Amino acid sequence: MTVLPDDGFPLAAEFPDASHEQWQRLVAGVLRKSGKDVPDAAAEDMLSTPLEDGLRTRPLYTAETAGGGSGAGPAGFPGFAPFVRGGTPQGGAVSGWDVRQRHERPDPVRTNAAVLADLENGVSSLWLSVGPRAIPVTGLATALEGVLLDLAPVVLDAGAGFEPAARELLRLLDEREVTAAAGGNLGADPLGTAARTGAYEEVAGHTEAAVDLARLCHGTRPGLRALTVDALPHHEAGGSAAQELGCSLATGVALLRALTGAGLPVAAALGQLEFRYAATADQFLTIAKLRAARRVWARVAEVCGAPAAGAQRQHAVTSSVMMTRRDPWVNMLRTTVASLAAGVGGADAVTVLPFDHAIGLPDDFARRIARNTSTILLEESHVGRVIDPAGGSWYVERLTDELAHAAWEWFQEIERAGGQLAALRGGLVAERIGAAWERRREDIARRREPVTGVSEYPLLDQAAVERDPAPEAPGGGLPRVRRDEAFEALRARSDAHLAATGSRPRVFLAALGPAAAHSARAGFASQLFRAGGIEPVHDPVSVDAVSVADAFRASGAAVACLCSSDALYADQAAPVAGALRAAGAGWVVLAGRPGELRDTYTRAGVDAFVAAGGDAVAVLTSALDRMGVA
Numbered sequence: 001m002t003v004l005p006d007d008g009f010p011l012a013a014e015f016p017d018a019s020h021e022q023w024q025r026l027v028a029g030v031l032r033k034s035g036k037d038v039p040d041a042a043a044e045d046m047l048s049t050p051l052e053d054g055l056r057t058r059p060l061y062t063a064e065t066a067g068g069g070s071g072a073g074p075a076g077f078p079g080f081a082p083f084v085r086g087g088t089p090q091g092g093a094v095s096g097w098d099v100r101q102r103h104e105r106p107d108p109v110r111t112n113a114a115v116l117a118d119l120e121n122g123v124s125s126l127w128l129s130v131g132p133r134a135i136p137v138t139g140l141a142t143a144l145e146g147v148l149l150d151l152a153p154v155v156l157d158a159g160a161g162f163e164p165a166a167r168e169l170l171r172l173l174d175e176r177e178v179t180a181a182a183g184g185n186l187g188a189d190p191l192g193t194a195a196r197t198g199a200y201e202e203v204a205g206h207t208e209a210a211v212d213l214a215r216l217c218h219g220t221r222p223g224l225r226a227l228t229v230d231a232l233p234h235h236e237a238g239g240s241a242a243q244e245l246g247c248s249l250a251t252g253v254a255l256l257r258a259l260t261g262a263g264l265p266v267a268a269a270l271g272q273l274e275f276r277y278a279a280t281a282d283q284f285l286t287i288a289k290l291r292a293a294r295r296v297w298a299r300v301a302e303v304c305g306a307p308a309a310g311a312q313r314q315h316a317v318t319s320s321v322m323m324t325r326r327d328p329w330v331n332m333l334r335t336t337v338a339s340l341a342a343g344v345g346g347a348d349a350v351t352v353l354p355f356d357h358a359i360g361l362p363d364d365f366a367r368r369i370a371r372n373t374s375t376i377l378l379e380e381s382h383v384g385r386v387i388d389p390a391g392g393s394w395y396v397e398r399l400t401d402e403l404a405h406a407a408w409e410w411f412q413e414i415e416r417a418g419g420q421l422a423a424l425r426g427g428l429v430a431e432r433i434g435a436a437w438e439r440r441r442e443d444i445a446r447r448r449e450p451v452t453g454v455s456e457y458p459l460l461d462q463a464a465v466e467r468d469p470a471p472e473a474p475g476g477g478l479p480r481v482r483r484d485e486a487f488e489a490l491r492a493r494s495d496a497h498l499a500a501t502g503s504r505p506r507v508f509l510a511a512l513g514p515a516a517a518h519s520a521r522a523g524f525a526s527q528l529f530r531a532g533g534i535e536p537v538h539d540p541v542s543v544d545a546v547s548v549a550d551a552f553r554a555s556g557a558a559v560a561c562l563c564s565s566d567a568l569y570a571d572q573a574a575p576v577a578g579a580l581r582a583a584g585a586g587w588v589v590l591a592g593r594p595g596e597l598r599d600t601y602t603r604a605g606v607d608a609f610v611a612a613g614g615d616a617v618a619v620l621t622s623a624l625d626r627m628g629v630a
Contacts (some may be wrong), residue, residue, distance in 0.1 A: 020062065027059075051285065052240035052436060053406040061394035066401075075291075075397060078387045079311070082298035084291050084400065085388040086346045087311035092384030097342075098183060098349035099374040100155065100315065104129035104471055105361050108139030114367060115143060119152055121368070122375045125183055127315075127351055130158040130165040133471035137161070140168050149176055153183035155228075155274075155315070155349075159474055160202065162188045163209045166226070170216075182223030183349075185274050186213050191251045191420050192230035195237075198477035200425045210255070211262045214272040218264060225313070226272050227255055234429070235278040236321055237478035238437025241289045242403060246410030247429060248275055249296055250420035253411075256304065267309035270301055275312055278319040279342035279350070281334040284399060287390050290314060290345030292404035296411070315349040316342035323358040324484040326491060327453030328465055331355035336373050343374075343383045344390050350374055358482065360467030430478055437481055444483055445617040447531075454484045455616065458530045460494075460504060486617045487531055490624065494533020497629045505627045506557035509538040510548050510580065512564035512572045518542065521591040522563040528610060529561070532620030534627075536561075545575035549583035558627045559587040561610070570597060574604035581605035587626040589619070 021040070028043035038046055047059040058065075076082055079089030101123045105111045115126060128135055128143065135143050137158075144154065149172065158165035166186035173181055188210035190203050214226035231248040239247070252273055259269035277293060279286045294312045301310025318338040323331050332355045342350045352370040354362035362370070377383045390396040410432075414423045423429045443449040450456040473480065482488070498504050507529045511518040526536040537555040540547070552560055560580045562573055573590060580588050589608045594601050598609075610619050 020060075023060065052440070053242040053403070055399070055402050055406065057284075057395075057399070061398055063394060066394040066397040075391060075400075081302065081307045081310055083294040083311045084298075085391050087294060087313065087348065091346065091387030092343065092378075093387055096378040096384035097347055097374070098125050098153075099123050099371060099378075100125045100127050100349045100351045101367065101371055102127040102129065102157075102317075102351055102353065103143070104134040105468075106134055106136065106471060108135060108142035111135055111139075111143040112145050114364070116146055117364070118367060118371055119147065122371045123152075125153040125155065125349060127155045127157060129471070130156055130187075131161045133474075137164050137168050140165070141172055144172060149173060149178045150180055153181060153185075155185040156187035157228075158187055159189075159193050160197065160199065160206065162186065162193075162206070163213070166213055170221075173221075180223055181221065184223075185225040185228055186217070187228050188213055188226050189228045189230050191254060191424070192228065192233055193474075194421070194477065195233040195247075195424055195429070196477045197474050200421060203421055207255070207258050211258050214259055214269070215262065215264065217272060218268050225274050227259075228274050228276055228315075229255065230276045232276055232278055232317060232320075233478050234433060235319065236480045237430070237433045238321070238440060238481045239433040240436045241285055242406035242410055243433055243436060244277065245289065245293050245296065245403070245407035246414060247420065248277070248293065249300065249407065249411040250414040250423065252297065253300060253415070254420050256300070260304075266301075266304045266306040270304075270306060270309045273313070274315055276315045276317060277347075278321070279316040279338040279345075279347070280319045280322055281337045283337050283341040283344075284390075284396060285403075286316075286338060286341035287345040288396055288399035288403050290316065290342065290347055291388075291390075291396070291400040292407060294346070295400070295404045296408055299408075314347045315351065316345070316347035317351045318342075318353045320353060320357060320480075321482055323353065323355075323482070324451060324454050325358045325488055326484065327459055327462060328355050328359060330453040331357070332369060332373075335370070336377075339373050340377055340381075340383060343377055344388075346388060356465055356467050357470075358484075359465055360470050363467065424477075433478065441481075441486070445486055445615050446613055447616050448613065449483070451483050451487070454487045455531045457527065458487075458491075460530055460533065460535060487620075490532040490617070490620050492533075493624050493629050497533075503556070504533060504535040505624060505629050506535045506537050506555060507623065508552050508555040508557040508560040508580075508585075509536050510552070510560050510562045510576055511538060511542050512544065512562065512576060513542060513568040515541065517565040517568050518563045521565075524612070525561045525563050525591045525610065528616055529620070529623070531616060532623065534620065534623060543576070544572060545579050548576050548579045552580055552583045552585060558585070559589070559623055560585045562588070562590045562606070566592065566595070569594075569601075573597075573601055573606070577601065577605040587623060589623075 024043050025040045028040045049057040075084040078086035078091050101118045103111050156165050190206035194200050194203050217224045217226045229252045231244045234247040235244045297312040298310035318335040335352045339352045352373045354366035354370045356366045417423045417428050447455050511522050529536050543551050577588050587607050590606045593611050
């Protein structure tokens with residue numbers, strides 16, 4: 001019988017230490033078995049995943065490659081510069097993060113009912129969209145009727161109309177004798193508004209008004225902030241994580257210059273800013289982004305001479321770019337992962353957008369699910385009880401470090417261009433963000449970045465979700481993009497065809513040979529065409545050159561897709577394609593890569609080839625065009 005030593009259970013005591021080089025050698029051996037002859041040292045690169053901003057996710061991280069350190073190393077401790085591990089010593093361990101719900105319904109009475117329901121069921125602060133297209137300034141008192149403003153902070157989002165909205169909120173605070181409104185924000189955001197609207201000539205006047213509000217808050221309203229550094233316009237235009245951070249840095253620095261130039265001490269000026277970032281379903285990138293944001297802003301505060309005041313106040317909002325209009329229920333899963341990442345990343349406040357956000361104004365059920373997402377993470381999963389739970393992870397520390405450097409480089413480039421306003425006005429920001437989005441759009445079109453329920457596993461027969469229309473967002477500046485937009489345009493064409501004819505456009509799947517030979521490619525083709533709103537018809541299960549013509553005519557389709565193995569293609573693809581063209585198929589595609597037989601298949605009547613990594617949007621657009629679908 002083995003007796004364990006008193007000092008613990010040495011699980012690995014009998015095993016020899018392994019080296020990084022030994023692991024690389026084993027990986028290279030596995031890759032060679034799959035036909036990839038790579039040197040041992042290059043094997044790790046083969047398994048790396050490219051990210052935006054020139055970053056890469058490697059398959060293995062060690063203490064030597066972490067970059068950010070752990071414990072009291074470069075990442076520091078929570079509540080101390082550089083604030084990577086959190087802006088406060090206690091983090092969310094005491095009360096979790098601030099659960100902040102957004103409201104923008106123009107009817108103040110209905111908004112008030114929704115606000116009270118939220119506050120009674122887990123929401124701790126309110127984010128109100130105010131203006132002609134949203135809650136009117138004159139209706140703010142009605143919308144906040146019954147709200148205890150000393151307990152429930154209010155954050156305004158009024159765009160160019162921030163000054164009258166702020167004055168009205170201040171009037172309500174005075175009227176209700178609320179002296180402390182800690183956590184609230186008047187929402188002045190001159191540069192963010194200009195990024196959305198393109199009204200660069202108004203920035204100077206808006207900045208002056210914002211500075212006046214900041215001085216008022218500093219002097220008479222402790223805990224109430226006046227300004228927001230909103231990075232969402234850059235994220236929603238398709239910007240990468242580093243671009244989002246770099247633009248927020250440049251914006252924050254511009255506002256710091258204005259505030260200190262008006263006489264506010266640096267520490268007081270820093271305390272007037274709240275930063276707003278997007279949280280996406282890329283869990284680790286979101287965690288690293290929020291940690292990196294605190295680090296680079298702490299560096300700004302250090303350079304300005306107030307390192308102790310450099311804790312960045314963060315409001316994370318689940319990304320609208322990732323939200324889909326088709327199969328919107330999947331958005332619940334996306335926002336759950338995003339809000340988890342925001343909380344783990346140390347956001348002070350988290351807004352979960354309702355799953356129907358991309359469709360219109362949310363209903364009661366959607367708002368309930370949104371607020372309960374944070375409640376479950378906080379109360380049932382206990383995410384907030386550990387401060388910086390990702391801290392010390394070699395992957396997260398390395399990604400935080402790399403992202404911080406990439407963001408700082410972009411920030412420096414903006415500063416060399418004359419600052420954020422000059423970079424916006426001169427087109428630098430739009431150009432760089434546009435290029436980043438174009439690269440990402442290409443990945444989405446080729447389904448290298450899958451969108452579940454849209455480009456992958458779409459449901460053609462799902463009933464559309466109807467909602468009241470949301471207020472029109474301001475435009476004229478940076479564009480707003482969505483991951484689903486290209487596929488949504490294809491689905492809209494299919495919907496119009498369904499409304500006009502009573503049926504969707506169809507594609508006939510000409511499956512050759514037994515199921516074992518054609519199932520994989522038939523399944524691939526079925527999902528591909530469904531992503532464009534095209535109904536696949538796979539009946540009969542298998543065809544040949546003799547039976548395919550009758551089967552195609554019976555399908556009601558105008559185009560056809562051959563599906564089988566390479567071996568069967570070599571024997572049957574050419575005669576089957578010829579029979580399909582003779583039967584009236586206006587467009588014939590083959591699922592797979594043709595290799596050396598491309599010319600043979602093309603001469604037989606095959607028009608195109610579809611395979612993983614191909615431009616799905618281009619293929620589906622061509623298919624609808626060939627079918628005459630407007």
